[in-house]
Structure formats: structure tokens, C-alpha cells
Amino acid sequence: MKKQILIDMDGVLADIYMQLVNYEERATGKKLDLKSLEGITESKAFSTYRECLSQKGFFEDAPVMDGSVEALEYLNEKHRVLIVSAATEYPNSLIEKQNWLAKNFPFISWRQIVFCGVKDFIRGDAMIDDHLRHLESFSGQTKILYAQPHNVGSISDSVVRADWREIVSMF
Amino acid sequence: MKKQILIDMDGVLADIYMQLVNYEERATGKKLDLKSLEGITESKAFSTYRECLSQKGFFEDAPVMDGSVEALEYLNEKHRVLIVSAATEYPNSLIEKQNWLAKNFPFISWRQIVFCGVKDFIRGDAMIDDHLRHLESFSGQTKILYAQPHNVGSISDSVVRADWREIVSMF
Structure with a gap:
């Protein structure tokens, strides 16, 4: 399903x-x-x-995470993907982030993009995020903490810490 | 509650x-x-x-709906309000819409703003929208169709059509 x-x-x-x-x-x-x-x-x-x-350009010129394009192509084929980004704290980042997605993930449509401040109101089956606070307020079943330096040592019973290679094998 | x-x-x-x-x-x-x-x-x-x-400026210079500032001040005091706007189809509208909110509704924080393409993934108790399609895909209990010329005659069993004066009395 x-x-x-x-x-x-x-x-x-x-x-x-x-x-x-x-x-x-x-x-x-x-x-x-x-x-x-x-x-x-x-x-x-x-x-x-x-x-x-x-700074102007910080988000628009950001490098793409290793393995993320292939992983997202796979997930997007098989499931319903929504890109959910906390962006309204930095209003100038909004257009940069959407341009960045259009350039690097052209198979993601504007219908699949969500820019917000907090994320606790969003329904879904799985969430992939590098911040534990967003996963903790998520009501869905599968919570994946994307492995990044700041979250080394962050643990929670209901959360799995993983990178793109590991995540693809979960879906 | x-x-x-x-x-x-x-x-x-x-x-x-x-x-x-x-x-x-x-x-x-x-x-x-x-x-x-x-x-x-x-x-x-x-x-x-x-x-x-x-067109540049279309959203940033838009007039404020009659009665909406007072109504939102009231709802924002008493409840948890999220502003949810379909904006990613027109990426240039993103910054204009956030600027417009900051100017006309300064009591709304960036934490309360959501820009998206579709709205069917958002949890809530009530939704106020002028388009029936957004209300129909909403999983919450109270669905209010904001009265606008295009939705005259739009009817659905579970939806109430109202303007700000009427909406305030419902909460």
C-alpha cells in the first residue's frame, strides 16, 4: 500500500x-x-x-545530500512523498528553496511541497527529519532521524537513525 | 478546549x-x-x-477582507490558528504572501504559517476556505466555506457557507 x-x-x-x-x-x-x-x-x-x-544564495546554492536524488526518485515512484521544510522563519529562503527543488529534484511537483514553521499538524505514515523535535511531535508510525553530526547520540525509543542508503531498504 | x-x-x-x-x-x-x-x-x-x-505585487498589495483582522485577533486569542495557503504553484507569491501577513496580521507568527500545494495532509478541528475541494479533503469536523462570488450555489451536506461576522459567532 x-x-x-x-x-x-x-x-x-x-x-x-x-x-x-x-x-x-x-x-x-x-x-x-x-x-x-x-x-x-x-x-x-x-x-x-x-x-x-x-545570506542570499545560502539555500539556493546548497549541495545535494549524497544519495538523496536516487532515493527520492525511488520513494516518489512507490509512495506519496511530501517535502516538508521549516522555512517561514527565514522568508527569503522560500523562493530559494523552491528553486533549489526545481533544479535538483525536477520530478517533485509544486503539489508536493510544504513550507511551514512547525510540523506537528501534518499527517503521514512516515517522517524523515534530522531534528528529533519534529519526529517527536509527529503522529505517524515510522520516524526516521536522518543521520547528521548534530544528532549523533540523539536517541528515542520510537526513532530509527539512518542515512539514504539505509532508508531506501526500509520502504 | x-x-x-x-x-x-x-x-x-x-x-x-x-x-x-x-x-x-x-x-x-x-x-x-x-x-x-x-x-x-x-x-x-x-x-x-x-x-x-x-504579476509582481498582486498578492502583496491585495486589500484585506472586510472584518478579517478583528475576527482573526479573536480566534487567535482563543484557539490555535494556522494560516494555510496554496502558494507553491506561484513561487513568486511566497514572499509576497508572507510580507502581506506580516503587514496586515502582525499578531500571526511565522510558526503559524503554512504554504503548500494541496491541503489534504493537514490535521485540524476546523477549516475555513473559499474552495469546496479543500474542505472536501479535510479530515476535521468543522468545514466552513468562506462566502465568495465563485462559490455561490456550492453546496455540500457537511459544509456551512459563512462570512467573518457569522464565523466569529461559531467559535
Whole structure:
């Protein structure tokens, strides 16, 4: 049976860490090592975090997460996929995020895109997100924490931590 | 008990008919009378409909619907309000709509805003929308069709047709 799968953008489809490392290096001259950032929130790990997110082009030029295009093509064929991104806190990111999706995931239609502030009102069977708080407020059955440096060590009984290679094998 | 109320923007908070009549008059020189447009879809009623929606400023300068500010202040105090707008079909409308909300409804936070393509995945107790199709796919209990010229004559057993004055008295 077709499942409704909610998929986050930042840190799941978009490789926000790679973008933050690049922006931080450009601003401070210091290249951070991802290994040293494990278990630390992004806003603490990157001294320029807030400024980065407000910079023009930050979201539109973000690198694509390894394996995400093939995984999403597969899931989109087999299930009903909705892209759900917390974006309204940074209104300028809205058009950048939609342009980014159109460029990198052209098989995703505007009907499948949701930009919001919180995510607790969205129905679905599965949610893939790199932030535990969104998974904890999700009412569906399958909760997948997309493996990212900040969520190393984040655990919860009802949540599985995985990357795209592992996720594809679950559906 | 607090209810979760989903509220549409176009034709509910924003007076899109007034804006369309003005834009159409500017383009064709002909001022349409709302009474003559009853029961006719917006895209048939206005010859310049698609062009209007794509024009810069169309959403950002839209007039505010009569009674909507006071009604929303009241509902927002008493319940949990989410503004849910179909916007991703016109990506340039995203920032205009968020700016418009910030200007005209400053008490609505970015946490309460949802921009999407379809609305059938959103949970709530009540939905206020001027399009029957969104109400028909809504899983909540209370379905309110906001009275607009195009939905004159639209009927459905589970739906109440009302304007802001009437809606306030229901909550």
C-alpha cells in the first residue's frame, strides 16, 4: 500500500553542513572538521550560523545530500512523498528553496511541497527529519532521524537513525 | 478546549476579488460587477486571471477582507490558528504572501504559517476556505466555506457557507 512519507529538506535533501563549513571558512578562515562537531547543535557548532542562513544564495546554492536524488526518485515512484521544510522563519529562503527543488529534484511537483514553521499538524505514515523535535511531535508510525553530526547520540525509543542508503531498504 | 483552526488566505483573509476587478479594469478598461460573477470560477470570470496572479505585487498589495483582522485577533486569542495557503504553484507569491501577513496580521507568527500545494495532509478541528475541494479533503469536523462570488450555489451536506461576522459567532 502507498505510504505518505514526509521528507525534510535541510540536513536531509540539502547538505547544509557542507554549506555551513564552506561559509564559515569564507568568513573566519577556519575549516571545521565534521567529526569535531558531533553531538553539538548547528547554532553552537558554527559561529556564523544565523548570518549564514540569512545570506542570499545560502539555500539556493546548497549541495545535494549524497544519495538523496536516487532515493527520492525511488520513494516518489512507490509512495506519496511530501517535502516538508521549516522555512517561514527565514522568508527569503522560500523562493530559494523552491528553486533549489526545481533544479535538483525536477520530478517533485509544486503539489508536493510544504513550507511551514512547525510540523506537528501534518499527517503521514512516515517522517524523515534530522531534528528529533519534529519526529517527536509527529503522529505517524515510522520516524526516521536522518543521520547528521548534530544528532549523533540523539536517541528515542520510537526513532530509527539512518542515512539514504539505509532508508531506501526500509520502504 | 482550544481548537486547531486552519484558515485560507486568498478569498478569506485577502480580498482577491477586489484585486482581480481592479487588475482586470486596468488591463481591459472594463469594470466587472461582482453580482454578475456569481457561481462562475475565478479563472472564467476574469479574462486576465492567470496573468494577474503572476504579476509582481498582486498578492502583496491585495486589500484585506472586510472584518478579517478583528475576527482573526479573536480566534487567535482563543484557539490555535494556522494560516494555510496554496502558494507553491506561484513561487513568486511566497514572499509576497508572507510580507502581506506580516503587514496586515502582525499578531500571526511565522510558526503559524503554512504554504503548500494541496491541503489534504493537514490535521485540524476546523477549516475555513473559499474552495469546496479543500474542505472536501479535510479530515476535521468543522468545514466552513468562506462566502465568495465563485462559490455561490456550492453546496455540500457537511459544509456551512459563512462570512467573518457569522464565523466569529461559531467559535
